[in-house]
Every structure is written in C-alpha cells, then in structure tokens.
Amino acid sequence: MRRIEDPRLLMGRGKYAADFRLPGMLHAAVVRSPHAHARLGAIRAKAALALPGVVAMIAAEDLGPIGRIPTRLGHRGGSVACLQFPLARDVVRYVGEPIAVVVAESRYVAEDALDLVEVDYTPLETVTDARRSMQPGAPLLHAAVEGNVVDRLETRRGDAQAALAEAGYRVREQFAVQRHTGVPLETRGLTAAYDAGTGVLRLWGVAKVPHFNRRVLADLLGHPEHRIHFVELEVGGGFGVRGEFYPEDLVVPWAAMRLGRPVQWIEDRREHLMATNHSRQQYHDIEIGFDADYRIVALVDRFVVDLGAYIRTHGVVVPELTAALLPGPYRIPNYSCEALCVLTNKTPTGTYRGPGRYEGTFVRERLLDIAAARLGIDAIDLRRRNFIAPSEMPYEVGGASLNQRTVYDCGDYRSAFDQALERVDYAGARADQAAGRREGRYVGIGVGCVLEKAGLGPWEYARVEVDATGHVVVYSGVAAVGQGIETTLAQVVADELGVAAEGITVVHGDSGQVPFGVGGFASRGACVALPAALEAARKVRAKVVRVAAALLEAHAEDLVVADGAVHVRGMPDRAVAFRELARAAVPGPPGMEPGLYAAHFFEAPRMTYPYGTHVAVVEVDVETGVVSLPKYVITYDVGRAVNPLIVDGQLVGALGQGIGGALLEELVYDEQGQLLTTTLMDYLLPTAMDMPAATSALILEETPTPLNPLGVKGVGEGGSSGAGAAIANAVADALAPLGVPITALPLSPDRVLALIRAARPGRS
Amino acid sequence: MNERTIQVTVNGRHHERTVEVRKTLADFLRDDLDLTGTHLGCEHGVCGACTIVVDGAAVRSCLLFAAQMHGKEVLTVESLADGDRLHPIQEAFWEHHGLQCGFCTPGFLMTLLCFLRENPDPSEGEIREAISGNLCRCTGYINIVKAARAAAATLRGRS
Numbered sequence: 001m002r003r004i005e006d007p008r009l010l011m012g013r014g015k016y017a018a019d020f021r022l023p024g025m026l027h028a029a030v031v032r033s034p035h036a037h038a039r040l041g042a043i044r045a046k047a048a049l050a051l052p053g054v055v056a057m058i059a060a061e062d063l064g065p066i067g068r069i070p071t072r073l074g075h076r077g078g079s080v081a082c083l084q085f086p087l088a089r090d091v092v093r094y095v096g097e098p099i100a101v102v103v104a105e106s107r108y109v110a111e112d113a114l115d116l117v118e119v120d121y122t123p124l125e126t127v128t129d130a131r132r133s134m135q136p137g138a139p140l141l142h143a144a145v146e147g148n149v150v151d152r153l154e155t156r157r158g159d160a161q162a163a164l165a166e167a168g169y170r171v172r173e174q175f176a177v178q179r180h181t182g183v184p185l186e187t188r189g190l191t192a193a194y195d196a197g198t199g200v201l202r203l204w205g206v207a208k209v210p211h212f213n214r215r216v217l218a219d220l221l222g223h224p225e226h227r228i229h230f231v232e233l234e235v236g237g238g239f240g241v242r243g244e245f246y247p248e249d250l251v252v253p254w255a256a257m258r259l260g261r262p263v264q265w266i267e268d269r270r271e272h273l274m275a276t277n278h279s280r281q282q283y284h285d286i287e288i289g290f291d292a293d294y295r296i297v298a299l300v301d302r303f304v305v306d307l308g309a310y311i312r313t314h315g316v317v318v319p320e321l322t323a324a325l326l327p328g329p330y331r332i333p334n335y336s337c338e339a340l341c342v343l344t345n346k347t348p349t350g351t352y353r354g355p356g357r358y359e360g361t362f363v364r365e366r367l368l369d370i371a372a373a374r375l376g377i378d379a380i381d382l383r384r385r386n387f388i389a390p391s392e393m394p395y396e397v398g399g400a401s402l403n404q405r406t407v408y409d410c411g412d413y414r415s416a417f418d419q420a421l422e423r424v425d426y427a428g429a430r431a432d433q434a435a436g437r438r439e440g441r442y443v444g445i446g447v448g449c450v451l452e453k454a455g456l457g458p459w460e461y462a463r464v465e466v467d468a469t470g471h472v473v474v475y476s477g478v479a480a481v482g483q484g485i486e487t488t489l490a491q492v493v494a495d496e497l498g499v500a501a502e503g504i505t506v507v508h509g510d511s512g513q514v515p516f517g518v519g520g521f522a523s524r525g526a527c528v529a530l531p532a533a534l535e536a537a538r539k540v541r542a543k544v545v546r547v548a549a550a551l552l553e554a555h556a557e558d559l560v561v562a563d564g565a566v567h568v569r570g571m572p573d574r575a576v577a578f579r580e581l582a583r584a585a586v587p588g589p590p591g592m593e594p595g596l597y598a599a600h601f602f603e604a605p606r607m608t609y610p611y612g613t614h615v616a617v618v619e620v621d622v623e624t625g626v627v628s629l630p631k632y633v634i635t636y637d638v639g640r641a642v643n644p645l646i647v648d649g650q651l652v653g654a655l656g657q658g659i660g661g662a663l664l665e666e667l668v669y670d671e672q673g674q675l676l677t678t679t680l681m682d683y684l685l686p687t688a689m690d691m692p693a694a695t696s697a698l699i700l701e702e703t704p705t706p707l708n709p710l711g712v713k714g715v716g717e718g719g720s721s722g723a724g725a726a727i728a729n730a731v732a733d734a735l736a737p738l739g740v741p742i743t744a745l746p747l748s749p750d751r752v753l754a755l756i757r758a759a760r761p762g763r764s
Numbered sequence: 765m766n767e768r769t770i771q772v773t774v775n776g777r778h779h780e781r782t783v784e785v786r787k788t789l790a791d792f793l794r795d796d797l798d799l800t801g802t803h804l805g806c807e808h809g810v811c812g813a814c815t816i817v818v819d820g821a822a823v824r825s826c827l828l829f830a831a832q833m834h835g836k837e838v839l840t841v842e843s844l845a846d847g848d849r850l851h852p853i854q855e856a857f858w859e860h861h862g863l864q865c866g867f868c869t870p871g872f873l874m875t876l877l878c879f880l881r882e883n884p885d886p887s888e889g890e891i892r893e894a895i896s897g898n899l900c901r902c903t904g905y906i907n908i909v910k911a912a913r914a915a916a917a918t919l920r921g922r923s
Contacts, residue, residue, distance in 0.1 A: 002858055009866030010854040012801015012841035016867060019800035108786065185805045185813055185901045186867040236803070236867030237901050269806040482865025482902050645861045649903060653864060656904030680810035680899070688892040688905040695906050719904075 001643055003487040004502060005480075014234040017189030017205030018266045025191065026055055028252055028265040029110035031100040031117050032275070033092035036128070036345040036673020037139065040090055041120025043100055048116040053109035057117065058255055059100040060087040066220050066254075069245050072212055073402065074317025076151050079341075081144035084310035084348065086220075086250040092121070093141055093309035094347050095675050096274030098247045103255055103263055126673040130306035130342040131283060141309060141343040150307065151316050151341040155323045157398025158334035163298035167289025171371040176744040177359045177724070179281035179306065180665040182352045182657075183685060186236020187267040188276060190249060192256035199227050201253055206230045208243020208479050209519035210509050216245050217253060232509025238481030239657070240351035240521065241277045244313040248275075270678045277314075277350030278667055281306040282322065284363045294377055296386050298334040301326060301363070305341055308348040316341050317402065318349065321356030321453070324401035328364050328451040329413035329611055330386040335398050345673040351521075353657060354721035356401075357452060362745060365448045365725035369732060379729075380421070383449060387413040390703070402456060408609045410703040411637065417449060420613035420635040423698055429617050429631070437737065442622055443630075444734025448614040448725030450636070454714025455527025455707065457604030461516040462532035464493055464540045465597035470564060470579030472497055473505045474536075477517020478529035480508060483716065484646040485525045491642060492530050492710070496537035497544070498562040499578075516601070523610075523714030526642060531708040532602035539598030543588075547581045547596070550589040608705040610713035612636030614655075614722030616692075618730040622738070625753030627663055627731055632692035634722070637700035639713035644699055651697040651719035658723025660686045663747055735759075770834040774799070775843035783830040790814045792830035793840060801841040801870050805899065812898030815871035816840050822878040841870035844877070852918040853877060853911070862911035864902030872898050876912050884920050888913065 008014050031043075045057035068083035088099045099119060104110035125139040132138055133148040141148055164170060191204045201223060206213060210230040218225040235242065248265055256263040267275065282305050289298040305319040319339035327335055352358075372379035388395050390412045397406040429445050436443040461477035474489050486506040494501035507513050518528070541561060548566035549556045558569050567575035578596075587594040617631040634651050641647040664684040668676045677683040697719070704711025724745050731752065732742035740759045744751075769782045774797060781796055790807075793799045793816070805813035807826045814825045817839040844851040850858065853876050863869040872895060879886070879894040886894065891912045892905070900908060 003861065005866070006858045006863060007848070007850065009863055009869055010850060010857055010873070011845045012799070012870050014866055015800065016803065018804065019794070021798075108784070183901060184865070184867075185811060185899060186803070186865070187805075234867075235865060237865040239901070269808065269811075482867075484864065649861045649864060649907060652904040652906050653902045654904075657901065679808055680806045681808070685899050685901065686904075687896040687899065688909065689896045691892075691905050695904070 001487065001491060001501060003484045004490055005484060005486050016186055016234045016236050020191045020204045020233060022191065022193055022262040025262040025264050026103050026105060026259065027107040027110045028101050028103050028255060028263050029114050030098050030248065030271065031102065031114055031119065033088065033095060033097040033099055035092055035121050035123055036095050037124040037126040038092050038121040039124060040088060040092060040099065041122065044118040047118065048102055048113040051109065051113050051116060053105040054102060054113045055105065056103045056255070056259060057100055058251060060085060060089045063087060063254060066250065069247065069313065070216060071311065071315040072209065072244065072313040074315030074320055076316055079150050079311040079315055082142050082150055082311040082343065084247060084312065086247040094345055095673055096271065096347060101251050101255060103259060126345040128344050128346055128669045128671060128673050130304050130344050133342050133344050134304065134340065141345065145343065148343040149340055150311065150343060153316060153319055153323055153339040153341070155335065155337040155399040160298045160300045160334040160336035163334035164287060164289040164300055167297050168292045169290040169375050170287060171367065171374055172287035173367055173370055173743060175284045175286065175363045175366060177280050177282045177362060178745050179278050179667040180661050181277060181279045181667065182239030182241040184237025184239055184242055187269060187272040188242055188246065189266040190252045191262060191264040192253035193262035194257040194260065196260060200229060201227060201257060202229045203253055204231045205233050206243065206509065207232060207235045208238055208481065208521055210479060210511060211477065211517040212519065213245045213249065214511055217250065220250055221254065230511040232479060235481050238520065239353045240355060243479065244277065244350055269680060273678050273683055274347055274675050277312060278308060278347045279318065279349050279352035279355065280359055282359045286363060286367055288367055288371055294375065294382055294385050296330055296332050299327060299332050301337045303339055305339060306344050306346065307341055308344060308346045310348040312348045312350050314350040318351055318355045320401045322360045324399040324406045325357050325451055325453060326360040326364055327397050328361065329388055329449050331388045346669055353654060354717040357717065357721040358658065358661060358724055361448055361450055361721050362724035362728060366728050366743065369729045383417065384414060404606060407606065409705050409707055411609065411611050412702055413449065413611055415702060416611060416635045416637055416700055417613045419698060419700070420615050420633050423635065423696055424615040424617065424631060424633040442620040442734040444618050444620065444730040444732065446616050446726045446729025446733055448722035448729060450612050450614060450718050450722040452610045452718045452721055453607045454523035454610050455604055455608045456522035456524050457528060459601050459603045460518050460528040460532045461599065461601050462529065462536045463597060463599040464533065464536040466540065466544065466578050466582045468582050470577055470582060471503065471505065472499050473507060474533050475507045475514045476529050476533060477514055478508055478525050479520035481520050483525060483650065485520065485529065488526060488530060488642045488646065489533050492534050493537040496534060496541055499564045523716035526712045527608055527708055527714045528602060528604045530642065530710055530712065532600050534709060535602055536598050536600035539600065540596055543585065543592060543596055543598065544581055546592055547585045547588055548576055551576050551584055604707065606707055608707050608713045610636065610638055610715065610718055612718055614726035616726040616730040618727060618734055620731060620734045620752065622756050625749035625756065627747055627752060629692035631694045633696045634719055635698045635700055636715065636718045637702055637713070638715045639704040640701050640711040641699050642710065642712060647699050647715050648697050650715045652695060654717060654719030655695065655723055656686050656691060658720035659690060659727065662724045662727040662745060663690065666746055768831040770831060772833040772836055772838060774838045775840060785829060785831045787830045788826055789828040789830050789833060790825035793825060799840050799842050803867050803870060805868065812875065813868045813871040815874045815898065817874055817878055822875045841873055844873060853915040856911040856915035856918065860907050860911040860914060862903065862908045868898060868900045872908060876915065880916050880919055884916060886916060
C-alpha cells in the first residue's frame, strides 16, 4: 500500500520546523564556543544589543538556577556530574558549545549580532583522543571524573579468560570505528510561544520523544506539565539524533516566556555538525578462542568509547548496547566485555541508527574473517559452525542493556545467511572474482551477519475513535521521523474496523491530543505502537458491534463489520453506518462506556531481536583507493511485514547510511579540538552514485516474534548495522593478494590508498 | 538598508517586491511569498533540497539572491500539481516509495523536472548522475531512480 503521508509532502504542503510562522515571531541565533576547552570570562552584549532589531541576549546567569539536562536512557550514577547545562557556565568543553542566545527581529539580524557579542576566553589544554584522555596527565574535563573515565561497564558470561587459555586457537586484533552521525537533511528547529494570560507554553517542531521532553522541560522550568503543549509538525529525518533534549530546547522556550513573544530557532548546517549528537567512535581490543572444531569457546573484548565533552540524554547506552549485542548470532559460551566510557573535548554523543550494533557488528564480523584467514578455514564455513540454532530459542546471551537481559526471542540465523549467499550467487561471485584477478582487477566479497534489537518498551499508547461523521481517527503516542508510521497505523486499524486505510486520520506528536506516549526510536513503531493501535481498535470494534446489535436488534455474532458500516450477515440492506453508530453510542446501550472510542497501553517488557545477513561485492581501484559496489544483498527477518514497501524502504535507506559510514563519513578534529568537517563538502554523505549498482533486500518472515500480537520485529536499523562489516570484509577480501590489513573505518579513498601503499612499499 | 525592487513571476504569478539585497532567493520564496515547499538543508549549495527552476534551469535557491531575479520566471514545487492532481513525477515518487521524510523531495522533483525535459529517455546511470547533486538521507536513492524511470515513461507517453 502507498503511504498516506506522501501527497502532502510531494506537493510541498508539509510543514517542517522552519516552515512554521507566528505573528510577531522573533528569531534566535546561538553564540557558540570557538574553543575546545577554555575558561569563560566576561560576556559583553552591549554592541550586539545596540544593533537595530536585536531584542535580547541570554547567557547562563540569566537562566538562574535552571539545572542540567537529564539523561533519558542509559543512566548511571557516575555520570550526573558530566551532564550539560543549557548554556555554558565557567568552562566550555567543545567547539560549538552554546554560551549565549541572541534574539532579534529577523534571522539575518540575529546572525549579524553573533559577531558583535564579545566573550573572554582563557584557553585550556585540550584532549581529543579518547585513548590519550585516559592516560595520567591528560587534561581533565570535569573535576568530578577522575582520569576522564566516566564509567566502566562489565559484561560476563562464564569464565572467558579461562576458556581462552584452554582454547585450541586464539586470534586477537584491534579495531577502530570513526566518529560519524545521523545528519538528517532537515536540521533541528523549534518555535516557542507563551500565553501569559493562561500560562500555556507551546512548542512546535518537537520530535522523537515529545512526551518525555515535555516533562523534562516542565521540570527544568518549574512549570506545570499540563500547561506545556508540544506539537510535532513534519520531521525531516531523525536517525536517533533529532528529538533528544538539547540545550536549545530549554533556551528557546525560556526566551519566549521571558520576552513575551514567539521565538523561533533554526539550526544551520554548520551548527548541526558541531551541536547535534555525534556517535560511533570506539576502539576495540578483542580476542576470540576456538576449539579444535572451530567452535567459538570464548570472546574477550575491551573497548574505549569516546563520549565527547558531556553526558547527554543517552547516558552510556551506546557502549551498553555494543557490549550486549557484540556476541551476535553466534553461540559463545564464555564472554567478557569491558567498556571504558571516556570524555574528550569534542561534541557530546548519543545514538545513531543501529547504535552499538554498527560498531560491534564490524568488530565481530571482521574478527571472524581475520580468524578464518589465519586459521586457514573458510569464513562462510566458520560462521555456519557457530550459529545459534532455532531449537535453542529463546537464547540467553549473557549480557544486558536498557534494563533487560539480552534474550533472543526467536530466529533462524543460518537460514537468513544461506539465503543471502544464494541471492548474491556466491559461487558465481567467487568465479567473477577469480576472473577479475586474472585481469588485474581487485574484486572482493564480504559478509556481515546482523543481530539487531527492536521494539523497546516499556509501553506505547493508542486511542482509536470513530467520530460523529463516521471517520476513524488513530491517536498514537509514537512519533514520526519519516518512516511511514501513519500508513502502518492506519493499515492495522483499517483491517480491524473494516474501513479503507486511506480514509483514516492518524494523530501523533501532539500532547494536547495524545495524552501519553513514549515515541519514535529503537525500531519500536511497528512492534509497540502498532499492537497498541490494534488492541484499541479491537475494543472499538467490540463497541461498534454492541451498539449495532442494539440498533439492528440482532445478535452480535450475526453481524458483519465492513466498509464503514455494520450489517446483518446475509442481509446487506439491514445495515447501519459508522456515522449513525457513533451518534447512537453516546450514551449507547446500558452498561457500555459511552462513545465509539477506546484507548490501550501495549506493554512490551522484552525487546525482539530481528536478524539477517549483508553481502557486499566490491571492486577496489588500487590506483585511486576508490571502493565501488557492483552488488549488495541484504536478507532480514522482520517476523511479519505489515507494509513490504515500507520495510524495503527502511532496509535500503538504512543501507545508504551504512555505506556512508563504511566508505565516506567522518567527523574529523584537529589536535586543538577544532572540528574540520563543518560543511557537507567536508562531511561527505553518500549520493546516488555511491549506492551499489545492484541492490537487493530480501524480506524474510520466517520467525514471527511471540512478543506481540502482530509478530512484527521492527526494521529501522538492520539495513545499516551490517554495512560496515560486509564492506570491510569485502575490501579485505579484494585486497587479500596484497596483504592489506583492514581494521578501521571508514574505507575512504585516501585511507585505502595509504593502506595499499604501506602493503607494497616501493611502488607508487 | 540596501534594497532593490524586483519584478518576478513565480509559479505563473507576477510579484513586485522590494527586497534587501542580501536576502537569498530561498528566503524570499519562503518568507516573502510563503512558499515553504522549498527547503533549506545546508545553505551552502551541496544538498540540493532548495532546488527550484529559474527560466527553465534547475538552480539552488540558497546560492542566489532575490535581487537577481528581476524579470525572471521561477517555478517551485508548489507549481507541479494541478490542484490535488499530482504531476507524473510526483505520482511516480508516490508509487515507488521515492520519499520517506520528504524533506529533500521538492529538490529532487524540480531537478528531475528539468532533467527529464532534456533527456526524456535516460538510462539508470544517467538518472543517478542527474540526481547526484541532491542528497537524500532516508531512501538510499534506489526508489528515487525507479520513480524517475517510471516518470520518464509516463511523460514520454504523453508527448
């Protein structure tokens, strides 16, 4: 089914954050630190305020006692001292840190005024490499955190060190994943307005977790939650980074309240690249042990995660997820992992599509290929020997994340793997590779097995209503980030109520219309929001039948609900339309709660674990270092695909981002902590030319999850998580004749070329 | 304040406006004419989200000034549909799931509007090249290429 969101978006009628207008609206611009680490001195606004059109400048001291921005997930006690204040106090710790906000009659004037704000800085020594940041003598970011290590997360199953000591074969390697992030095409933005008469504060342009953020804002401002109204608008991509509570989310509404006029702030792209969460940067030192039959007996990992200068709303959830899912689809009886969460003078970090899994999948799958090569066993065979079997489900992995133990719900990993190899024509690809090598072409084939998680609870809310004109409305606590959730919510409710999905209105992200909600993240829309809507629709259907039975004087079991009406079976003329039923439902038959509406909270105490396999076929130009992708295959088991078009779109779209992380994207800092990639000319996103020549996503529905009534598993992230792994393995395979070691991402042309040159010295 | 008065036709409608010379064309369309279908993704000419058509050529409205538009003919995404009836390129994007969040979509539509006039029967490679100056972060482009091919076929059938 085509998406119901699309016509308005295609016609330019969608209203995104920057499209929203209010009479008398002011525009904000943010004064950001040009230093990575400095003591703040005086902030002088006089010249800025003298500029015609400038209304105010707000700095930390204006905000008074407003506290630090709290975590939403991954909270640990040790990190509280590193949470960020909305505006910097005393010390700035990364380039781009908000120091003050200028408010003016236009965006142009506000930006002019930024140049006129004078700030005194005393530069401090900076540290930008997490591995150095942990060393004695490194400059300290927060006085409360000794050695810049905020946290050590430990995961243990069995006795991994003992098992490793007794293993027949051991392979150890070090890997690095670069700092990169979501970069939605729409930057962040927000409009706030305060009605001093009623005390109601309104915000437009919120995203992802509006209900949670409303509570955070209420707490920070000391304002009653019910007098804050959040409205979502269209959202131009989320990918984990948009919609978390950022400093601007406090300062903009604060300014609107203080100034008594609406205030809009729209992030520019340069700001976005330095102010919105970064992600992914990790350094792993990992060792794997096998028995004589090449079965894994132990996995021991120790990794450093670069969290940047502050703890943001995700706490330490990214390293937590890395450790929880590092074992992947393999049976690993003894596992230990130590994650060191380290601060640096760089932009703070959060989740980005497939958080922890993109990194961990690269590390694990690359390690398996390296191990296979060293041990002289086929890498495909090595994986097949180690997959967890369907008969072992549910499977306890031994770790935990997001306050729940990692327990795989169901899956046939070998099947998804074999089907991916079949779809890519693995034998044919190997033959092409051999032929290519004879011609001096460097073709490689790489696999990456993905074990994802989806459907994070703890619950989601839905309310379904038939209004007095007979129209069906779904109110959902989920948030849209461009994924098509309106369409799938409408589909599920349409099926239950016997109406056309196209005619259903979906309302989300509006705290005035949807009283409860968790939001749109962690591939949870399909697994948690759809079941909530389904259950609410079932309740409404029961009421529909009950009211119709009274009106038609028939037994409920003789009634048929179809085409927006109810009729008596075999008697299509004895019918009553939803319109009449909705009106008759108030107050309705004795004993029924009046009104054709019902709400449902669907609880999801356990996550579901979708899985699949990526296979990349690459060709490396050894003269330029450019990696091209002739062919790419993904298999992914989603339990059940409610809308295959959308599922395919999620897989291929995520793959685009995964390819970016594998080949192009990197947030680069110099030693002074200056971010060098502050435009889209420096931070390279994949274009249509970077996508594989042939892309194939095979949606599997072999193992519906028992954890929700639809059997769906969530599909937002698996298309990305395996891409770094599969592409790196393919590049290593292509360059195997040259003996080029591939242990770090991205495989950008300059890096690949440097590796090739290092591997064959003497040749240009 | 340094200002100019311009006469410009936008989506078939004539406007005479006085603009600050530093105001970009994109901001003029969005703020002065309330045509917010043209989106700004980078404001430095890389992402292509703000692509519109000026005198028949696809251009980036973030890199032009409104003051340069005197006597020009401008088309934005709002001009494509006929009332609620979608243009064949829009229809093809809908049919082939060529958009997700929709933010980059107006830029792709306007780029393809010009490209398919110049090249009514493009190969897949030519389409990829034609849209390589437009960034999409959601779709991975494959469905956009499919939509472009389908739209080309529909438009060829019409002419």
